[in-house]
Amino acid sequence: MSTQVDASPAAESRSSWLSGPAGRTVGLVVALVLLAVVGVITGGERFASLDNVMTILRLASVTGVLAIGMTFVITAGGIDLSVGSVLGLATVWASTLATQTMAEDLHWTVMVLTGLAVGTAAGLINGLIIAYGKVVAFIATLAMMIAARGLAEMISGRQTQVVQVDGFLDFVRADFIGVPVLVWMFVVVAVAGWFLFNRTTFGRRTVAVGGNAEASRLAGIKVQRHLLYVYGLSGLTAGIAGVMMLGRTTAGTSTNGLYYELEVIAAVVVGGTLLIGGRGTIVGTVIGVLIFAMLTNVFTINNLSISAQNVAKGVIIVVAVLIQQRFAARSTST
Amino acid sequence: MSTQVDASPAAESRSSWLSGPAGRTVGLVVALVLLAVVGVITGGERFASLDNVMTILRLASVTGVLAIGMTFVITAGGIDLSVGSVLGLATVWASTLATQTMAEDLHWTVMVLTGLAVGTAAGLINGLIIAYGKVVAFIATLAMMIAARGLAEMISGRQTQVVQVDGFLDFVRADFIGVPVLVWMFVVVAVAGWFLFNRTTFGRRTVAVGGNAEASRLAGIKVQRHLLYVYGLSGLTAGIAGVMMLGRTTAGTSTNGLYYELEVIAAVVVGGTLLIGGRGTIVGTVIGVLIFAMLTNVFTINNLSISAQNVAKGVIIVVAVLIQQRFAARSTST
Amino acid sequence: AGCTSNEPPEDEGSAAPQVAAEGNDEPGEKVVIGFSAPAADHGWMGAITQSAVDTADQYSDVELRQAEATNDVNVQISQVEQFINDGVDAIVLLPFDGAALTEVATKAMDAGIPVINVDREFSSPFAARATVLGDNYGMGVSAGTYICEQLGDTPDAVVAEVAGIDSLPLTQDRSKGFKDALSDCGLDVDARVAADFTVQGGETATSNLLQAEPKIDAIWNHDDDQGVGVLAAIENAGRDEFFMVGGAGSLDVMEHIKADDSVLQATVIYPSTQAADGIKLARLVVHDKNMGDLVSAGVPRTTQLYAPVVTADNVDQYMSIGFRS
Amino acid sequence: MVDVDRDDAAPPEGADAPDVPLLRMEGIVKHFPGAKALDGVDLDVLPGEVHCLLGQNGAGKSTLIKVLAGAHQPTSGRIVLDGEEIAIPHPVAALRHGVATIYQELDVVDGLTVAENVFLGHELDRGGFTQRREAIRSTREMLRRLGHPEISPHREVGRLSAAGKQIVSMARALSHDARVIVMDEPSAVLDAGEVQNLFRVVRGLTAQGVAVVYISHRLEEIRQIGDRITVLKNGRTVGRDLPAATTPTAELIRLMTGRNVEYAFPTRPGVPEDAPVVLDVEDLALAGTFEDVSFQVRAGEIVGLAGLVGAGRSEILETLYGARRRTAGSVAVKGRRLRSGSVDAAVAAGIGLCPEERKSQGLVLDEPVYRNITLSTFARIARGGWLDERAERAAAREQVAALDLRPAGVDRAARTLSGGNQQKALLGRWLVHGCDVLLLDEPTRGVDVGARSELYALVRRLADAGTAVVVVSSEIPEVLGLADHVLVVSEGRVVHRAPAQDIDEHRVLDLVMEGTVA
Ligand SMILES: Nc1ncnc2c1ncn2[C@@H]1O[C@H](COP(=O)(O)OP(=O)(O)OP(=O)(O)O)[C@@H](O)[C@H]1O
Ligand SMILES: Nc1ncnc2c1ncn2[C@@H]1O[C@H](COP(=O)(O)OP(=O)(O)OP(=O)(O)O)[C@@H](O)[C@H]1O
């Protein structure tokens, strides 16, 4: 989707360890640290406290989980615009179950599983349409984004369904060694995602399919089926994020997850995953998500008007990407 | 003694005219006609009246103009997520000028030109960042989308600025041979876009850059400069659309054009322009825009529940693309 | 009946006002009403459409034509154009942006179709036959006055505000009223964040707000639906050193006020039934009838709804009109 | 525009003083991150000569000509044209100086028509509006002179065969008023007839004083068309001013490789009568492309498919491999019939394919070599989906060593390997996998002489170890020299089959031509 303008020959820098994946991450870390420095300078204690760190992490956790799934999708050469909507649909479906009387005696894990199942199902439908229907991912998932939102509205009657399932809320709101369960969930998904991406055949296939689908097919990889799974995975993470959202806000509503997709994609790409596929990084994604969360936090601490925040945010995104690119490998391309 | 390296004669006859650009358009026309048939069956007179046709065309005109610019961007292998925001910014800037007292004696064309200039400037900034900064288009224009919205809010103080410039309003609201000026503007932009795309070196180079940037560079095309122009063009159409919006609503506000980008991209892609670049069609884009506008119209006529409309829209988008693909050349790929 | 009455109706459960046994509700000539509103991207707006549809359903002589809910004024304009083409009997319009829809509403009026303007006001008086408004400035004043009453004697008290969509004029009206009322008792707004009327937006904005302000005395939150998220953030942060005033008046919030199980002490009503009122008025206008208890002829030009403060003392009175957000 | 047909053209001015170089490149150095591609190359080109550039894969030939074309900036060095030092900061500058290039990687834009591609970057226009009729007229004219009137200027280039695209590239180079035309392996995708046609064009050019820099791995071509040779090795000029016609082959190979390589086909031991049939193709057809293709390959046998470009040989391989859905017939491996249209079924049954387009169909270019080698096998190296990277690398390293793939590191991106080494990596993929049937489509395209003989020996060894091999090649001597049994394919039909020793190049060409006429 993006024109890779050929790097001007002059830009070929000396190679070093900086030019590997590590180098790409260094640029990101630098951006993150710069942001933190700004936070400390402008916010002092209020920024640097442990509480605030937890606030940032909690803030990052929901989009973070979505971003892990998105990293697989984008690496496989696709895109998923439906994650926000599907998240919303999952919260509505799960909360409908929880607020229906007949569900009184169901264990809360059933509610959780419903959320995950709804997300996964939506993802698999995306996958079917893209892999077997050969509809371009942007359009297929855009359609799902619109349709899932409508379905969520129909199911909820456009109402906000507040969940008061104690077992569930106790669980999601708990702390564990001083860290909120929501943050742990993000950590678990990120770590699992990292292993899946870097240590399993699934991850390897994802990179291969995104790098060269035709070559992968001729090497005997079932490309279509793999894409199906990748979108299913993204749906699953949307379901998980939905459950987290439900825990965080106690509310199932069709407006949950509204406009998350662009932020998630931005975080993934800022993190260093190539939008054209074939290269992805879970670590980069996590840092990308943290950058966005920290940005919001620093802005609020500084009491910037929303409008000014937006202008600043636009500028910072571009600058962050430019910094990252300075550090990133010139060597991979010419 | 040389062999025939082109199998065209055989292939040509087999695949027939359906497999060319015309064939791709046929699928679209079929989808449009199907939709119209549904409109006539369900709405009868209410749908088929001349008034209603003009209503559809007026609705289509603003996004239509954006879509023409977007066709160039996508064909060139890029994407422009900022068009909606830039449209909003243009309306705010132009209306600020118009509502300032010192501007009293300025001719209304100055306001119009301001709108166009603001759009073009934003587009050129996108182009600079993408072509020379080598920031991937999705991210660069996402940043512009956020920043332009913020800037528009700052300039307008988040107020809706009502424009009461008579000369301007008289012009934009007039009819010309029974067709509203807004629609004429769309027609003019579309026709100019068609010529630019199909009959000029600029158009050829746009396709070339999107199809194979490296080959284009080697052939002597200044790829970066060309991309700069392409994004500038998209900004210009956003400016034009902004002026049209101002005429239609009399209101300059930062919420103008909110989330147009996805709809515009969807229309362009449904129209048959390849999201990966290298192939585009202005005629397809126009039909794509008409499909979306007609959809909204048919929904309103049919009094579908609001949520159900969304579900239906999602399904229809996928079906439209599938129909189009059935008709589109199978022969291009294998 | 409905929100314009002084007495809250008895009926429980449905947010849609009950059809009162008055002459006005007797079936008459068929009325075709075109209805268009912004996207249900937050609970209040969802309740708006829902109650409008429910109310229309209660009348056998009303045919409601719902246009796709949209935040795109371009689309909304074309919907009104379509209603004009169709020759509907009346249009109930909650515009995404009042100024932007003024022009086309005027066109409808010129075509002899009465337009009932709901919630977000047109910029010209000629654009609507009747207007139903909440009292946004009044909401801010009510909330500010209540907070003044509670904190009046502590001039350095920290007051925070969680606003709704900042770019809407009505948000600015609310904030202005709030500020004005506070300054009357020597207070000001120490921290202000804006969310977007959604639960998630409220949660995010409030988490950050709480982080930025280690000690707070009172919070006013503009909208009870985003309030679900605001409350969740407060509970997540384990904070309770302040009290909170809500806005709009959802059932959920009223239940909290009644149970006294949270920082919520009060909320300010902003009726989610105003589009339902619009439907009723549209019907009356077309049937050329008077409004309920009024003696004067014709439906009034403007109806501004009341923004009372709901507290534990009077919550029972208002439970029935609280919207299930 | 250059008139390629007028052999009788008046002798050009340059021809008066043939010893004054038209172009001289001196001490060209080019560093890439992690690689020194050129390390001081000298080259001088006389007007009207065909100057051949020889060297192994990775020697730096393409890099050198890209420097000349303005596509790369040299780290240091001088370029002198007509006695004046020039700078070539971008491709436009090269074209302005009269240097046109036909690149090794096809440099056409698939979405544009033939005419649009030919005039890309220097469109015929009036005030920005393209003069389409004029462009089409001169494109048609140019294609006619190039001997390909059957290519329509209106045709979308993406729908042409690789050879067709090559012709378009050539037409583009000719459309510039060039004094030097550089051709980087133009014959790689051409068959014998095509190559002769190309030579006719080249002679037309040189007769007008245009200098041609010609790169090829096929020595017999260089003998036929070349005037002088420059040899590159490891980014340095190691041989210059060598007469193309007379320099002994052994000498050239020694200069290129630094050793003495036997440039010959391995001996055929002969397939034992009782060797079992491994691959059995019966009445295979793909509608519109080929039909009635039947043949058997026994264990240890190499079957070659000879024919012209466009005959449908690649499609035969791809179809029996399941990459295309056959419309009729059957394919069986060791007696077991394969599901149609399923590559993974074919792979599971023990078939491997090294596809024609290494880069677009074979490799995941940005992934490291070892992952490309294990791509068809990594699921087996994994346990329960869990990868054992150490085992994976070890398996890849073993193949790299066995194939003498260079450079030997398995962690570099496949993109950075030279053509021959990329081919070896693909072979390595199937060696790791261990297959009973190996399908090779143009295995030596773009591969240097040294690597070629290694590949031949390797394929023979595989066959000797019991693998059934099918080879498609547009170089008839290669098919004849390597295969045990040859099928001649023409226009989607097998027109002849014979043991390799019973048939020669002329016979094959005759058969192909008859098939074409028929
Ligand atoms: N963009 C690049 N980045 C890094 N290394 C490169 C790049 N391009 C070429 N090289 C390296 O430079 C060397 C010379 O490559 P080049 O393509 O010029 O060889 P060649 O002689 O044309 O080989 P072949 O016969 O295979 O075409 C090789 O080692 C190659 O790997
Ligand atoms: N995508 C396509 N669309 C139309 N025709 C095609 C396509 N691909 C291949 N063909 C045609 O199919 C025939 C066989 O193609 P191909 O060039 O692969 O044959 P081949 O015998 O393998 O030749 P080569 O020596 O180039 O490998 C040719 O006539 C070619 O033009």
Ligand SMILES: O[C@@H]1[C@@H](O)[C@H](O)OC[C@H]1O
């Ligand atoms: O959308 C707004 C709603 O959320 C708020 O609570 O009241 C006014 C409405 O316009």
Ligand SMILES: [Mg+2]
């Ligand atoms: Mg080369």
Ligand SMILES: [Mg+2]
């Ligand atoms: Mg082939």
